[in-house]
Amino acid sequence: MPKRKNSSIKEYKLKSGAKRYYFKISLGINSYGKRIVTTRRGFKSYAEAEEAFNQLSTKKADDFVKQKQITVDELFTLYFKTYKANTKEVSALSQNSQYKNHIKPFFGGRYIDQITTLEIQQWANKLAHEIVEARRNISFLENMYEYARKNNMIESNPVSKIIKPKYKKPSSFHNGENVYTEKELTDFLNTAKEVSPIIFTYFKLLASTGLRKSEALALKWEDIDLDKKTINVNKTISYGPNYKIITHAPKTKASIRTIPFSDTLKNVLIKYRDNYSTSSKIVFANRRGAYFDTARPGLWLKRVYKKNTDLPHITPHGFRHTFATLLIENTNIKPKTVQMLLGHATISMTLNLYTHINENNFADANQAFKNIGF
Template identity: 55%
Template structure:
């Protein structure tokens, strides 16, 4: 057995009889003239203790970070109090949910400096099998560590050392599976009109303008200009703390826009307005004239499908926005920048992705036509 040169490393035994190693170290005076000393224990081997000793030995007193200073739960409290003042309430609420559901159960009680890269990697890989937006909780945990480093609670960020998962077992639904053809849309709207005038108006609005779900729910009659036939989009609904509905600015600067009202949409809006028994400036509202919850359109959608032909494809609420864009591109000579403006996309790439989808559909159609031609 080779001689152990470091006499500062001592062997001791647990109550169970298992061997462990420890050491005490003096790192010098920090810039405030305070002695910096530390004791590390619990190492399962001399080699493990020696590696930790050598690593600490090269640290300056001012750079020293104590072990087990703060848990993830405690850091979340410090970090979130500052974070929530820098973002919209709905964004802060989503972050709080991400922490409560995906981070706290795994890491909440653990000390930040005791969480290894392997621990984070295992957690991230599992997230990618469950979530489409698995990046979100990973980025939140990364932010905790960046803040902790600045506050001198930890010396490094293990999240920066992981390999980000690139795949998920729950991929986003492809655009082509989440749009209607013109005929399918007409069938859906016919069923919707028989089901409920308010639901029909809502889905007619989405498919005629490409509005986002929450943008349409936030509309007031003041936003509808029947003289110039435009709709002003300058707000959206969101969920804040305690599940309270919030009216806030749209997703991005480009989301603030005006969209035209089509000739077919004008009589639908007028009919709906004239049918309203409760006076409210909001297009879609409760019996008390308040904004509806963000879950209401999903209830309407399910109600329509319960009354629709069984062979009618089911799409999501966001699918009506995709349908608007797809029909606009495939049936007109519209330019990408115009589509970007109408949809309120923050960058042209988002619009071009829809163009790519439409072009792929055109290629498939061309192949089918050539096969039928059979020259």
């Protein structure tokens, strides 16, 4: 056996009798005049301990990061203060819930420097196949670790080293797409009309205007001009403190807009107002005359799908997508006009819709090329 040259590495025994190795090393004096000395133990072999010793010996005192100084839960508490101060309250509440459901159960009590890249990769792979919002949670954990790195709690960010997995596409969507054809939309609305006037009117509104679900829930009758056939979109609803429903301005200036609507929708709104609406100023009010919460449209959808099990499933946001898709497919409308109607902040968001439609019409394009000899 070759002679072990590093006298700083010592051998000791566990209660079980198993051999382990440890060492103590001085990294010098840091900028604050403090001598940095650290002890590492638990190595199963001399070679393993020597490798760790050699790596540490190259570090400067100012670069030293103490092991096991903070858990993921503790890091979240620190980072969340900064995150909350720089985002909307509803986003902060949502992210807090996401952390508790999808990050904390896996890593909450673990020390941040003891979690390996492989463990994070396995967690990310699992999450990407289970939930649609996996990307959001993986990015949040990466930002937490980056905060820790910049504050000298860890040497590097292990989340940035993983291979970002392909993310889950909701399998319940019709043909994998969150959108209806014109016939499917007609079938859905016919069923919704049988289920409830408020459900029918709500989804008819979404499919006829492209409103976001929370924009529609926030509407008051004063926002709708039935004579001019316009809707003034100036607010949205979300959860506030203690999960109380609040209204506030939309996320972007582009979301504040006035949009037109058809005679068909006008007649639907008048019938709903005169025959079914409550005395509340809110268009879609609950029995107390207050706003519905943002989960309500999803529950309404379930009632319609229970009534007609043959209907393909889409989300409330799918009706906004359906509106844009049918508009682009059946008219010569310009992208800028679609941007205005949907309240997109940038034209690139709108052009992505056009790209989607063009991909769906790939076969038509091929046939057109054949017809003109290209």
